[in-house]
Amino acid sequence: MSNRTQLRVAVLLRRPRGPSRRARSPDLIGRCERSALAAALSLKLQAAGVVTAIAVGAPRVEQRILELALRAGCDRAVEVLYPGADAVDYLGAARVIAAVLRRNPVDVVVCGARSQDDAVGAVGPAVAELLDIPHLAGLVDLEVACEALVATQRSDGQLHRFRCNLPLVACVETFDRKGRAAPIPGAIVESIPLDDLDLRAAEISVRSDFVGAARAARARTATIVSGASELMSRLAADDLLGG
């Protein structure tokens, strides 16, 4: 960052999918994406940075979440138009995002740790691998410190702090700092057709063999018990009470 006046931040966003691939989730933004957006905007506030929100999806699918990002204070929003995005696995998605970031290099890539639908939480680390830069997962705080970041990671009952020189992919689990900035007047969502990214077809071909076939699990309904005593009897029978 030494020769730049602004910290360049990219935040990866994705509208949560519904319980089936065709159904839209009622949520415009998921918990992890909300945390990622807050973290990215916090970095903007701390370091007078520039934040670009990036999403990959079929036309119009990601438009609203990117508009939300602009209203929250992101400087740019880029939508990569990729009709097959829902059918690729984490690595296919990461290859598209890495191609965008190679054209528009940044200092920090912020993403959510794991989306609330059935995403696997691997896109951030995969982007880091493709860009050959470090990543940290499970982050709960990011703080600008001189020309680096101090990142706090929650890890099996402990909080680790790391000093990170840039660039870095930061996978944010939760974020409690203020993360909202003034909207940039006139900012609109920019669209990039997938063909503009010079990706080879094999890199983003639908890796369905890798994703595996998904099927609905058997529907279940809780056994409704009549009262506290019956519940405790059942839990005791299941050997779930006592130390």
Next chain:
Amino acid sequence: VASILAYVDCEAGRPGSASLRVLGEARRLATRAGATLYATALIPNSPDASGEWIESLGTSGADKVVLVNAPRFAGPPIWSTHGDALAAVARHVRPLLAVFPEGAAARELAPRLAAHLTGAFVPDAEFSRGARGQVVIVRKVRATRRRQRLVTDDLGQTAVAILPARDYAAVRGADDADVVFFEPPAPRHSSVEHLDTRDDPGRALASARVVVTAGAGVESAENVALCRALAEVLGGELAATRPACRRGLAANDRVVGLDGHRVAPELYIACGASGSDAHLGGVSTDAVIVAVNRDPGAPIFRVASYGIVGNVSEVVPKLIEAARNAPARGEVR
């Protein structure tokens, strides 16, 4: 000969119990697939001081124990310090499958190893046998109530899987595993420096056997206190959902969910929680869930094992009383 790589998470210089349990599950898989099982441990101390637990990896099922030794492995397991060594071992072993015990190391290392090997990545995995006797990896997804199947024989490339740290049946191995010492490559990314470590205020949640969670539907601090009392009488911990915290009913460091703590209790009692994907995404798919909610149509009743329809303020005091009178573990009357 096919091979399976099992990552061994070391706690205080010894293999963690979750690693040994997952190693046993990997042993069963290796036997079924006719594969060689490599237990891989990245250790900061001299291998000479590790003889006892190296033997334990053999008795837990490993055919070969790969030891990689470097001082930097004393810090938290992050890709910048551990990744290059792990990737080098994986390139050497060329595993059909790499398995990790659920935990921070898996979250940090497993997805990037999968990307490094251009392989599939399967968290929350369990194994089953396919119709042709082949290995099938099944991913349980509670949030959308779906399961994904992935047949390793059909892939021809590596899959990286994270296994829940459940009590898999113990395996008795040959206890004469070959030990392979592997020279770690120099780390490619030295730009991440560990500064310090402190306890997470909510750390007790991570190991709690019982968790009682207050959702936004508990509505008052008095009802949260009832949930806390229930947790105490059951020997468990109090947690909260994010919406409950937003309403000021609990502290942020008690949040369970995708944006909070991941918990893996045996028993999870959700009081006044609707059962959103974002909340239940933080609860192990192995946990037995009990739901207390006044809305019989609440989504949580579709994932819970047991449910009580009623107000928290009326139901929880009765649960506390019943729990005090309930038989202890192994004393079912």
